Amino acid sequence: MTQTEMQVARVVFTRGGVDESFHAVHLAVVDAGGALIASCGNPNLITFPRSSSKPVQALPLALAAPELPNDELAVACASHAGTPEHLLAVLRLLERSGSTVDDLRCGTHPPFDAAVAAELIRAGEAPTPLHHNCSGKHAGMLLSCVLNGWPREGYTEHSHPLQIRIRELHAELGGVDLEQVQAGTDGCSVPAFALPLDAAARIFAGLAQPSGEYAEAVERIFVAMTAHPFLVAGPGRLDTTLMPLVPGLVAKMGAEAFYGVGLRHSPRGPLGIAFKIMDGGERARAHVALAVLEALGIPLTPELRALAPATLHNWAGREVGGVRVDLGLAFTH
Amino acid sequence: MTQTEMQVARVVFTRGGVDESFHAVHLAVVDAGGALIASCGNPNLITFPRSSSKPVQALPLALAAPELPNDELAVACASHAGTPEHLLAVLRLLERSGSTVDDLRCGTHPPFDAAVAAELIRAGEAPTPLHHNCSGKHAGMLLSCVLNGWPREGYTEHSHPLQIRIRELHAELGGVDLEQVQAGTDGCSVPAFALPLDAAARIFAGLAQPSGEYAEAVERIFVAMTAHPFLVAGPGRLDTTLMPLVPGLVAKMGAEAFYGVGLRHSPRGPLGIAFKIMDGGERARAHVALAVLEALGIPLTPELRALAPATLHNWAGREVGGVRVDLGLAFTH
Numbered sequence: 281m282t283q284t285e286m287q288v289a290r291v292v293f294t295r296g297g298v299d300e301s302f303h304a305v306h307l308a309v310v311d312a313g314g315a316l317i318a319s320c321g322n323p324n325l326i327t328f329p330r331s332s333s334k335p336v337q338a339l340p341l342a343l344a345a346p347e348l349p350n351d352e353l354a355v356a357c358a359s360h361a362g363t364p365e366h367l368l369a370v371l372r373l374l375e376r377s378g379s380t381v382d383d384l385r386c387g388t389h390p391p392f393d394a395a396v397a398a399e400l401i402r403a404g405e406a407p408t409p410l411h412h413n414c415s416g417k418h419a420g421m422l423l424s425c426v427l428n429g430w431p432r433e434g435y436t437e438h439s440h441p442l443q444i445r446i447r448e449l450h451a452e453l454g455g456v457d458l459e460q461v462q463a464g465t466d467g468c469s470v471p472a473f474a475l476p477l478d479a480a481a482r483i484f485a486g487l488a489q490p491s492g493e494y495a496e497a498v499e500r501i502f503v504a505m506t507a508h509p510f511l512v513a514g515p516g517r518l519d520t521t522l523m524p525l526v527p528g529l530v531a532k533m534g535a536e537a538f539y540g541v542g543l544r545h546s547p548r549g550p551l552g553i554a555f556k557i558m559d560g561g562e563r564a565r566a567h568v569a570l571a572v573l574e575a576l577g578i579p580l581t582p583e584l585r586a587l588a589p590a591t592l593h594n595w596a597g598r599e600v601g602g603v604r605v606d607l608g609l610a611f612t613h
Numbered sequence: 614m615t616q617t618e619m620q621v622a623r624v625v626f627t628r629g630g631v632d633e634s635f636h637a638v639h640l641a642v643v644d645a646g647g648a649l650i651a652s653c654g655n656p657n658l659i660t661f662p663r664s665s666s667k668p669v670q671a672l673p674l675a676l677a678a679p680e681l682p683n684d685e686l687a688v689a690c691a692s693h694a695g696t697p698e699h700l701l702a703v704l705r706l707l708e709r710s711g712s713t714v715d716d717l718r719c720g721t722h723p724p725f726d727a728a729v730a731a732e733l734i735r736a737g738e739a740p741t742p743l744h745h746n747c748s749g750k751h752a753g754m755l756l757s758c759v760l761n762g763w764p765r766e767g768y769t770e771h772s773h774p775l776q777i778r779i780r781e782l783h784a785e786l787g788g789v790d791l792e793q794v795q796a797g798t799d800g801c802s803v804p805a806f807a808l809p810l811d812a813a814a815r816i817f818a819g820l821a822q823p824s825g826e827y828a829e830a831v832e833r834i835f836v837a838m839t840a841h842p843f844l845v846a847g848p849g850r851l852d853t854t855l856m857p858l859v860p861g862l863v864a865k866m867g868a869e870a871f872y873g874v875g876l877r878h879s880p881r882g883p884l885g886i887a888f889k890i891m892d893g894g895e896r897a898r899a900h901v902a903l904a905v906l907e908a909l910g911i912p913l914t915p916e917l918r919a920l921a922p923a924t925l926h927n928w929a930g931r932e933v934g935g936v937r938v939d940l941g942l943a944f945t946h
Contacts, residue, residue: 293869293893295661295797295798295805295807296795296796296797296798296805296807297795297797298659298660298661298795298797298807298895300660300661300797300807300869301869301870301891302891302892303892304637304892310716326631327631328631328633350614361769362910370881383735385929386928386929387927387928387929387930389928398734401734401735402729402734402735402737402939412928442806462629462630462631463629464628464629464630464631464633464933464934465628465629465927465931465933466927466928466933467927467933468928468929469928469929469930471929472628472629474628474629474631476632499939536626536633536634537634552750557635558635559636559892559894560626560633560634560638560894561635561892561893561894592801594720594800594801594802595719595720595722595745595800595801595802596718596720596801596802597720597721597799598802600797600798600799600800601797
């Protein structure tokens, strides 16, 4: 094991006292100035924030639509659960650009919320692109195009002016050269950008403490997300449950177990945190998030601890094991 | 990285040419004599086969019920999808011991098969313990108790004669001392036993080429599982799709991404394979299974390759990435 391997954080799932499975985690924490202050594993790991990029993807919209209501800006940053409240906010956003569900290019999947998915089945209805967790982002992109004078057609393509602008914003807000921002395609067909983990942490530090030429629009995104945590995700989902419990905390999940967190208030001042669970193991996300918050001096209330239970129960409700976090956060200064 | 770490197999999920996520895998291959012939990572890793133990858990039943029809023996070894065909086989097995659904102590979860789960929702019905993927195992355990003169009551407890016998059988068939078989509790409340990976591989080598005092009953389990691959799992599930494609192959999935495979015919003779994907990432199981079969000289037909697609598509059907297996199987002799 090299030193880097040793520093990787681990979330271990145990059964009957035996380690059964574990998740390896790379993590970066930066301060408001963008300097790395702590890490696990490799803070320069090139990885995809996936939906944790949504606040960046919504920035051209926030800049072009200074009067956009907070709830619509929040759903533009969301990986939503497809509840009626989410769909209504997306529909309002679509209307502003004269768009309809037919203009959405995100594809279709059953709503994340199990109750909503079951209700669709009972009603004999198929899900539509509106139920896709990214439909708010796509509706926001359509409005962004109209307000910026870009064609709505082809808005998901890598060569579209909006996507070129979003790639530039990843570099600017992440504090890296444009060449360091690599491109793939996301589950909803827009470009997904890969960048170093510490650069992603810088984006979230910037959300916690906006500065520079986009400060006003970024502050509106922070306010929108923290004022409408339900719209950002949905029932029982981590962004929604975590944000109200820590004042000044903004958080956004990404697929394949990425997480970005901005902390406006901490003993070390405003901070940005980004981590990637290497196997995409979503079940370990809340455990890592709480462990790093605690390591950074945020007191863990019982309500916070309840988001990442330390015991595991089976289908019959019997306790069968536990979850242990070996964080080993290494402070660089 | 130590040599052991270097030898761990990896399944890498890529996006846009960038490695996005990966799964680490430990693997052991043994021959019919139980000798280790190849491995990845640590072949002595202590881990839980979980439902891959079901052929062992069904052995007391096979020994006590020499006339049990193959389909009922197959469903006693199953992690089934809850289709009507599965439920009927479980009901027949329950009847043989004068038991009913109320005697099952497995708990309840929605059927694994999405179509069956949706049908229950449409019908406004709740799942019962019969739908639990382990209900066949539990029905088999109840019959095992009756035929062996053990109480049905408390059949899931660690101290019950049936569970004590099953622990002993893990040691005997795995070729290890009883002390090496550690105990936890499974998702369905019966004991789950942990043992070294190569011992689990020995159990599957024994299924491929039964020998010793249990040979006849073990052969019946092999025949039952390979003759009824649908009953062992269900629509689209790996055991069900893999077994018919490789003559003489018996396979059983376990939770947290364990896999056990017995190969009756290979260029190296009968073999047993066991692997554990360390993070419990089930999505990588088919990729590892096919890579190891190929490395052991089993020709991969297009039908086999289709079980583990090398390309990834998003919700809109667009290709977004791929899957790469870095197996690095090290042969010891």
